[in-house]
Amino acid sequence: xxxxxxxxxxxxxxxxxxxxxxxxxxxxxxxxxxxxxxxxxxxxxxxxxxxxxxxxxxxxxxxxxxxxxxxxxxxxxxxxxxxxxxxxxxxxxxxxxxxxxxxxxxxxxxxxxxxxxxxxxxxxxxxxxxxxxxxxxxxxxxxxxxxxxxxxxxxxxxxxxxxxxxxxxxxxxxxxxxxxxxxxxxxxxxxxxxxxxxxxxxxxxxxxxxxxxxxxxxxxxxxxxx
Numbered sequence: 001x002x003x004x005x006x007x008x009x010x011x012x013x014x015x016x017x018x019x020x021x022x023x024x025x026x027x028x029x030x031x032x033x034x035x036x037x038x039x040x041x042x043x044x045x046x047x048x049x050x051x052x053x054x055x056x057x058x059x060x061x062x063x064x065x066x067x068x069x070x071x072x073x074x075x076x077x078x079x080x081x082x083x084x085x086x087x088x089x090x091x092x093x094x095x096x097x098x099x100x101x102x103x104x105x106x107x108x109x110x111x112x113x114x115x116x117x118x119x120x121x122x123x124x125x126x127x128x129x130x131x132x133x134x135x136x137x138x139x140x141x142x143x144x145x146x147x148x149x150x151x152x153x154x155x156x157x158x159x160x161x162x163x164x165x166x167x168x169x170x171x172x173x174x175x176x177x178x179x180x181x182x183x184x185x186x187x188x189x190x191x192x193x194x195x196x197x198x199x200x201x202x203x204x205x206x207x208x209x210x211x212x213x214x215x216x217x218x219x220x221x222x223x224x225x226x
Contacts, residue, residue, distance in 0.1 A: 002014045002015055002016050031210070032210060032211070033181065033210035033211035033212055033213070035170075036174055036177050036181075036210045037174060037177050037178040037181045037210050037211075037212040038069075038170065038174065038175075038178045038212070039212050039213060039214050040212065040213060040214055040217060041214055042165075042167075043069065043178065045165065046065075046161055047066060047069075049161050049164060050062045050063070050065055050066045050157075050161075051066070053157075054066075059144055060134050060141075060142045060143060060144065060149070061142060061144055061149045061153045061154065061157060062157060063130050063133065063134060063142070064078055064079065064141075064142040064149060064153075064154060065154055065157050065158065065175070066130060067127050067130045067131070068154075068175045068176075068179070069175055069178060069179055069182075070123075070124060070126055070127040070130075070179070071092065071121055071123075071127060071179070072121070072175070072176050072179030072180060072183075072196055072197055073094065073121065073176070074097060074113075074114060074173075074176065074198075075098075075151045075154050075155075075172040075173070075175075075176075076097035076098040076099060076114070076151055077094050077096070077097045077098075077113060078142070078151075078154065079098050079140075079142060079148065079149050079150055079151055079153075079154065080096045080097050080098045080109045080140070080148075081140065081141045081142065082096075082139050082140055082141065083136055083139065083140075083141055084139070085141075086123075086131065086141075087120070089123070089128065090122060090123050090128075091120045091121065091122060091123060092120070092121045092123055093118065093119075093120055094113060094118060094119050094120070094121055094198065095111065095112070095113065095118040096109055096110060096111050096112065096113065097109070097110060097112070097113050097114060098110075098150060098151055107150045107151070107152070109148070113198060114198075115198055115199075115200065117198065117200075119195065119196075119198045121196055122196065151172065154172045155171070155172050158170060158171070158172060176197065176208065177208045177209075177210065178212055179196075179197075180193050180196075180197060180205065180208040180209050181208070181209050181210045181211065181212040182212050183196070184209045185211070185212055185213060190202060190205060190206075193205055193208075193209075
């Protein structure tokens, strides 16, 4: 900026030439799979926790968390799913999302996604089996006490699991990163992952991909590769 100002003759000299930096700046801590995803061991424990809680309560919000590791939806899209979106055995049609009204802090569903584009997400058999466990008690798939669950409920469940496990809380958005990272680790093409996440730019998708494996799994994979 100062060089530009000198060139344009706004200033007669570059003031930065006289400044000395005598301290070392703290290195930026990079995000890793340890903080940004649920690794395979954590995910196994979480699924056991969700299954147990669902059996005890029949609260479908536990199944909502469970299935989103197989769908990779934005949490607002997850809680806005309707039975009519299950368009065939192998696909969900993602066309709406939940948003928070800034004026009164309420949550409501709008008929568009974050990018204003609908998309189809592939249902694998595990995901279909979860949907078949849910009774149709309303137009929305995930209901609790006769009402649609909200994104707050999803965050609450993940907090409960963190307290149960005695670990730090991982946000609901990290379900989406775990989904993308697991697909990538299993060799799914990046462009397919981009489509499933609903991204228009592949660079955005790359920001969701980390190593979701445990240290032992990573070591084993490296040993096989080298």
